[in-house]
Amino acid sequence: xPKYAMVIDQRRCVACMACVVSCKKENEVPPEHFRxxxxxxxxxxxxxxxxxxxxxxxxxxxxxxCVANCPTGASYKREEDGLVLLKKYRCVGCKACLAACPYDAxxxxxxxxxxxxxxxxxxxxxxxxxxxxxxxCIGKSRIFGDMDDAKSPVRVALQGAHAEVLLKHAGTQxxxxxxxxxxxxx
Amino acid sequence: xxxxxxxxxxxxxxxxxTVGATxxxxxxxxxxxxxxxxxxxxxxYVPTYCExxxxxxxxxxxxxxxxxxxxxxNPAHPNSxxxxxxxxSGGMGLLYDPDRIKTPLIREGKRGEGKYRKxxxxxxxxxxxxxxxxxxxxxxxxxxxLFSHGCPTDHFLPLFSAYGSxxxxxxxxxxxxxxxxxxxxxxxxxxxxxxxxxxxxxxxVVVLLGSHLGENMHNSQVQDFSEAVSRGAKFxxxxxxxxxxxxxxxxxxxxxxxxxxxxxxxxxxxxxxEGLYDKEYVHSHTNGFRELAASVRExxxxxxxxxxxIPAAQIIETARLIGKNAPAVCIHPGRHTTWYGDDVQRxxxxxxxxxxxxxxxxxxxxxxxxxATMPKLPAKPYPVIPTPPLNRGDFKFAGAEGVTxxxxxxxxxxxxxxxxxxxxxxTNLMKALPNQQATLDAINKLDLLVVVDVMPYDTAxxxxxxxxxxxxxxxxxxxxxxxxxxxxxxxxxxVVPPLYESKPAWWIAKELAKRVGAGxxxxxxxxxxxxxxxCALWGVNYEELKNKGVVAFxxxxxxxxxxxxxxxxxxxxxxxxxxxxxxxxxxxxxxxxYVKHPQPAAGQFRLLYGRSPVHTxxxxxxxxxxxxxxxxxxxxxxxxxxxALGLKNGDYAVLxxxxxxxxxxxxxxxxxxxxxxxxxxxxxxxxxxxxxxRAYRRGADDQGLVTRYAVDPICGSTGMRVNFVKLVKxx
Numbered sequence: 026x027p028k029y030a031m032v033i034d035q036r037r038c039v040a041c042m043a044c045v046v047s048c049k050k051e052n053e054v055p056p057e058h059f060r061x062x063x064x065x066x067x068x069x070x071x072x073x074x075x076x077x078x079x080x081x082x083x084x085x086x087x088x089x090x091c092v093a094n095c096p097t098g099a100s101y102k103r104e105e106d107g108l109v110l111l112k113k114y115r116c117v118g119c120k121a122c123l124a125a126c127p128y129d130a131x132x133x134x135x136x137x138x139x140x141x142x143x144x145x146x147x148x149x150x151x152x153x154x155x156x157x158x159x160x161x162c163i164g165k166s167r168i169f170g171d172m173d174d175a176k177s178p179v180r181v182a183l184q185g186a187h188a189e190v191l192l193k194h195a196g197t198q199x200x201x202x203x204x205x206x207x208x209x210x211x
Numbered sequence: 212x213x214x215x216x217x218x219x220x221x222x223x224x225x226x227x228x229t230v231g232a233t234x235x236x237x238x239x240x241x242x243x244x245x246x247x248x249x250x251x252x253x254x255x256y257v258p259t260y261c262e263x264x265x266x267x268x269x270x271x272x273x274x275x276x277x278x279x280x281x282x283x284x285n286p287a288h289p290n291s292x293x294x295x296x297x298x299x300s301g302g303m304g305l306l307y308d309p310d311r312i313k314t315p316l317i318r319e320g321k322r323g324e325g326k327y328r329k330x331x332x333x334x335x336x337x338x339x340x341x342x343x344x345x346x347x348x349x350x351x352x353x354x355x356x357l358f359s360h361g362c363p364t365d366h367f368l369p370l371f372s373a374y375g376s377x378x379x380x381x382x383x384x385x386x387x388x389x390x391x392x393x394x395x396x397x398x399x400x401x402x403x404x405x406x407x408x409x410x411x412x413x414x415x416v417v418v419l420l421g422s423h424l425g426e427n428m429h430n431s432q433v434q435d436f437s438e439a440v441s442r443g444a445k446f447x448x449x450x451x452x453x454x455x456x457x458x459x460x461x462x463x464x465x466x467x468x469x470x471x472x473x474x475x476x477x478x479x480x481x482x483x484x485e486g487l488y489d490k491e492y493v494h495s496h497t498n499g500f501r502e503l504a505a506s507v508r509e510x511x512x513x514x515x516x517x518x519x520x521i522p523a524a525q526i527i528e529t530a531r532l533i534g535k536n537a538p539a540v541c542i543h544p545g546r547h548t549t550w551y552g553d554d555v556q557r558x559x560x561x562x563x564x565x566x567x568x569x570x571x572x573x574x575x576x577x578x579x580x581x582x583a584t585m586p587k588l589p590a591k592p593y594p595v596i597p598t599p600p601l602n603r604g605d606f607k608f609a610g611a612e613g614v615t616x617x618x619x620x621x622x623x624x625x626x627x628x629x630x631x632x633x634x635x636x637x638t639n640l641m642k643a644l645p646n647q648q649a650t651l652d653a654i655n656k657l658d659l660l661v662v663v664d665v666m667p668y669d670t671a672x673x674x675x676x677x678x679x680x681x682x683x684x685x686x687x688x689x690x691x692x693x694x695x696x697x698x699x700x701x702x703x704x705x706v707v708p709p710l711y712e713s714k715p716a717w718w719i720a721k722e723l724a725k726r727v728g729a730g731x732x733x734x735x736x737x738x739x740x741x742x743x744x745x746c747a748l749w750g751v752n753y754e755e756l757k758n759k760g761v762v763a764f765x766x767x768x769x770x771x772x773x774x775x776x777x778x779x780x781x782x783x784x785x786x787x788x789x790x791x792x793x794x795x796x797x798x799x800x801x802x803x804x805y806v807k808h809p810q811p812a813a814g815q816f817r818l819l820y821g822r823s824p825v826h827t828x829x830x831x832x833x834x835x836x837x838x839x840x841x842x843x844x845x846x847x848x849x850x851x852x853x854x855a856l857g858l859k860n861g862d863y864a865v866l867x868x869x870x871x872x873x874x875x876x877x878x879x880x881x882x883x884x885x886x887x888x889x890x891x892x893x894x895x896x897x898x899x900x901x902x903x904x905r906a907y908r909r910g911a912d913d914q915g916l917v918t919r920y921a922v923d924p925i926c927g928s929t930g931m932r933v934n935f936v937k938l939v940k941x942x
Contacts (some may be wrong), residue, residue, distance in 0.1 A: 030405030034441070034806055036440055036459070037437040037441050037442055038437075038673075039424070039425030039426075039433060039437060039439075039442060039455050039456075039459075039824070039826040040455055040824070041296055041297060041423065041425060042297040042824055042825050042840055043294065043295065043296045043297045043299075043824075044298060045840065046297040046300040046301045046825075046836055046837070046840070047283075047295070047300045047837070049282050050280070050282070050294050050300055050301070050303070050836070051281060053244055056835075056839060057263075057839070061553075062852070065455075067453065067458070067786055067882070067884055069883065071453075071465070071849065071883045071885075071886070072453075072465045074453050074458075074883055074884065075458075076453070076457075076458030076459075078455070078458070107898065148248060150523070150908075158280075160283065160284075160293065161283065161284060161293075161294045161295055161296075161300060162294065162295070162435065163294055163428075163430065163433050163434055164433070164434070164436075165434070165437060165438070165441075166437065167719070179257065184925065185330075186587075210464065
């Protein structure tokens, strides 16, 4: 049973948006909606500045509030690999999941009325491919794999690196890890 | 249930008829993806190379029922390595843009009025040929000029050579890479190539002067950039703006614009003075070290501090960082280097520093191009023209790509002889050349302006005849012989048939050639015939190339100097020319020297411009996939200055330049990320073409504000960072 996860090595990200477009085309995300985004944040005053580039997407939480708050059972956590997915035919578009998700990862498909979000490209993983955003990531900042496999790229990336998750205190137990700083001192 | 209905509908369609292009085009992409997943249709994957920019990345198109649903990088291709940038991934936005030029068009109204009537190819080609023949009769063939960029050049250049004109102008020289190539050629005997042969993945220190890699999205180079950052290479980034690259840097030097030369010369001085240069390399391979050492002595760090606004201590510290890590230091040669008019000399200073560090031909510096070449197909020699071309002006060191604005000036003045026709393809001259009014005035003097393009950009909307080229996803183009670390050959082939009445450039060139008496120079029926002959000559299996998209020749790699690959320089002296005798003899400074450039007066800002990773100049501003991410540019202004002007983030403002030219309104980005003396725009926005329905007048056109330019006397390139603007709040 794989335990899929993603690592975002923020040192390598250049905010080029290749992931964003690739995701949109792979998953036919409707106009003005996105399953992933890249934030550019700068702190400090000229010329003492610090920049953070952060890709955000569904965290495929192990304690997913979207699933807990779904009244119809449309949102679910798949047992075999831990992906947080959605049975579209059960979704009534009530937006409870949108409100519950602290990561702003979901949207309502404007044509069809159901909620939608990142699936870690479940259809590609099935074929042995990486998620579209990972496959095209120019900086190899996005890394995907199985947390239970010591040789998988995610485990290798996390080894010896300081990684964080977003909104740890929310108790969602996310499966997207962020590497911010160099692991070894210069 | 919705899904069942769709499925039934699909089965009905596919059962009723063989699924033709018209049917397929009406099916939404999400339906096709679903149908594929449900096992109802099969996707095909066609390799080709991209032309959303000019990096020529190998791409693979996923096609379902005749529709391109996804574009991905070709893992075998060295420029993409399995990855495409946002623009490449959004390439089908060009293919399916409803604003495309669909048929040949002939102008009906006045020039610039935008009134056209549809014409048949036969009529349009006949009209262009007739006018070209008339110009040839009346003024001579050199009175037709070709402006081009990218792959169309490979087809129209032979047409022009056969027709009898060598007056070509590619903005890629005088408005972009020209001075850099010339500066390196004068020093090393060759230029750093495109893709630039920067060995960043092996560098310990990388210096970027204004190169905003990451925002300047050149696929494999940005991959190398991230790899270098991740491996712990120390980046020194000199940029008036806190770019993405600056955000990754070991040291960001927020340099005063126009003073990069002072920084380079001070670094050179320190590295020589402290003996940090590679003595053995300099002794064996260079000329003129003593003269160089003497000439940089005056450029002290204290002096440079005054010029650059960078503390002397920081200049010394970075010089040592560079010197102590040599030769694994890459001083990036830059790409768009037409800044201040002394640009050849600035890139000479970069080349000289590279030589002092012994970085040329060494790991972590600038690696060497493969010497391998491919033979040319035997061809009929082109006619010899008695009238010499005028496209290099008086610039002794101008490159073969020509100096665009020299042709413009000749068009305006009729001297040394008249230019009466322009043939434009793959470049939007109105957005590429400085001083738009001069371009417009020149165009108004023409007997013929033909534009071949996919989209109705600004320049197309001034043309007498517009010929619709099909997009790169619908055509064959030249086989690209790539020369990075090793030689490789890539193919572009149609992944879907051409839409509307659009035609590939090779076909347009061949058909025109027939009509101007040059048909014999295109002795093949289809472009594929030509490519097959080339492959046969080169020993490349054409079918394999078609299936894989790229064929590499690993045994052609020789990236570094070794015992079996000894240093060899293609200069006159066979050595690296720190001191340039060639320049001296032509009346220029043989060694780079600091020239002070004017700085903005109070209340003015220097206008800087650059790139967004999701756009290629003006070419992608109307692409629906990319427009969504960045629909209009914003003017970056330092937050203190913004506050003083009463401007907040998101307000609209206009820019007014020193000559009173006003931009269209543009949103303000008040930020700490830029110096107080400069403003910044992403290039290519604010189109005046109403036919680009999404992009029309969105954002500000930086080129419209570049009314002044500083011509480099060595190679004729136009320095365009010499304009000053005021920022005025728009009510």
